[in-house]
Amino acid sequence: MKIIRSDYILTPDTLLEGQAVAFDTAIREIAPLDTLKSRYPDAEVTELPERSLLMPGLINPHIHLEFSGNRTTLRYGAFLPWLHSVIANREELINNCSLECMKAATQMMLRSGITTFGAVSSHGMDLEAAAEAPQNVVFFNEVIGSQAAMADALYGDFLQRLSASEAVTRPGFIPAIAVHSPYSVHPALIRRAVALAAERGLPLSAHFMESPEERQWLDANAGEFKPFFNDFLKQTSAVNTAGEFLALFDGHPTLMTHVVHANDGELRHLAQGGHTVIHCPISNRLLGNGAIDLDALERHGINWVCGTDGLSSNYRLDLFEEMKIALFMHSETPLLPLARSLIESVTRRAASALGLNKGSIEAGKDADMIVLQLDHEPDEQLPLHLLLHGYPVDAVYIGGALVNG
Numbered sequence: 063m064k065i066i067r068s069d070y071i072l073t074p075d076t077l078l079e080g081q082a083v084a085f086d087t088a089i090r091e092i093a094p095l096d097t098l099k100s101r102y103p104d105a106e107v108t109e110l111p112e113r114s115l116l117m118p119g120l121i122n123p124h125i126h127l128e129f130s131g132n133r134t135t136l137r138y139g140a141f142l143p144w145l146h147s148v149i150a151n152r153e154e155l156i157n158n159c160s161l162e163c164m165k166a167a168t169q170m171m172l173r174s175g176i177t178t179f180g181a182v183s184s185h186g187m188d189l190e191a192a193a194e195a196p197q198n199v200v201f202f203n204e205v206i207g208s209q210a211a212m213a214d215a216l217y218g219d220f221l222q223r224l225s226a227s228e229a230v231t232r233p234g235f236i237p238a239i240a241v242h243s244p245y246s247v248h249p250a251l252i253r254r255a256v257a258l259a260a261e262r263g264l265p266l267s268a269h270f271m272e273s274p275e276e277r278q279w280l281d282a283n284a285g286e287f288k289p290f291f292n293d294f295l296k297q298t299s300a301v302n303t304a305g306e307f308l309a310l311f312d313g314h315p316t317l318m319t320h321v322v323h324a325n326d327g328e329l330r331h332l333a334q335g336g337h338t339v340i341h342c343p344i345s346n347r348l349l350g351n352g353a354i355d356l357d358a359l360e361r362h363g364i365n366w367v368c369g370t371d372g373l374s375s376n377y378r379l380d381l382f383e384e385m386k387i388a389l390f391m392h393s394e395t396p397l398l399p400l401a402r403s404l405i406e407s408v409t410r411r412a413a414s415a416l417g418l419n420k421g422s423i424e425a426g427k428d429a430d431m432i433v434l435q436l437d438h439e440p441d442e443q444l445p446l447h448l449l450l451h452g453y454p455v456d457a458v459y460i461g462g463a464l465v466n467g
């Protein structure tokens with residue numbers, strides 16, 4: 063047993079003062095230090111410096127580790143030019159991102175307090191980096207392919223990647239399934255992947271309604287996706303409408319990434335299905351996709367969380383930075399409630415969406431915790447200042463083990 067005493071503990075919705083936490087791999091009890099010391103006399107005790115803040119480790123539900131090699135290669139500003147630049151530079155980006163480069167990405171997340179991440183894997187080249195990462199990992203093997211003729215071969219490749227990830231047995235590593243998007247995956251493939259996720263109880267994720275071009279293509283087989291699909295795949299119409307796509311996930315709560323251009327009916331569908339929206343504000347801005355209407359998600363009662371996306375559409379993998387950008391992007395939303403909601407989104411709400419027993423400092427939860435060094439006495443504006451000031455992350459505990467610091 064270990065005991066850690068911190069001037070402040072953010073649970074994340076309540077700020078406790080002068081308490082300590084007893085934990086092994088999970089949090090066992092929260093009480094004043096003396097109480098815990100007498101209850102667990104053999105425990106190793108850590109008393110944190112003045113103005114330390116203990117809070118749950120952050121959960122980043124959506125990244126693409128395989129594209130961690132990008133810094134200035136890809137073209138930002140609009141979705142299709144970016145997509146063309148990904149295709150043109152794909153080999154180079156992937157070949158330049160060795161195991162070292164992907165490990166650097168996991169370390170970048172660790173330094174900013176991310177103790178769990180959801181890695182969307184297109185090729186399985188990130189499996190080793192994810193398996194060896196210090197964090198908990200939900201490893202989303204992605205299925206992609208819009209042509210019926212290729213469906214069996216692509217599904218076979220996906221199954222091989224899935225089974226390689228199922229062979230990873232370390233604690234905290236969870237195999238999972240991702241469906242790329244409504245425009246890029248044939249409904250027959252989606253049906254099989256969703257049924258498999260249900261059968262094996264695997265978490266499920268997909269991209270949905272990221273760009274205005276996706277909206278136009280799915281609604282009207284028009285817009286900038288038209289020449290793209292004509293030229294690359296000899297395809298003249300979308301393989302799914304948005305409604306058909308969502309219906310394939312009925313009964314299977316899924317983490318839907320982006321959802322910037324969903325209409326009211328689709329938001330209702332997402333709410334009814336118990337799906338979660340992953341909001342990646344920096345990626346949305348860099349790819350010219352606009353700003354999601356978070357207030358509409360709230361009105362529909364949709365669980366939403368915040369994620370970084372990969373370095374193919376971001377300059378950092380840091381949820382504090384991501385939340386700060388969200389705070390400024392949604393400039394009409396009341397400031398302090400948004401800051402609070404963002405912090406809950408990357409802790410408790412993300413854990414619930416991924417089915418993890420984490421995300422709060424609470425007896426019985428996994429002991430994934432981070433220590434920040436504040437430079438002031440916190441008040442009710444703490445959630446806001448956590449986003450604004452980039453306080454140093456002094457220590458990270460994952461499953462009760464001190465990982466750095």
Ligand SMILES: [Zn+2]
Binds near residue numbers: 126319371
């Ligand atoms: Zn993505």
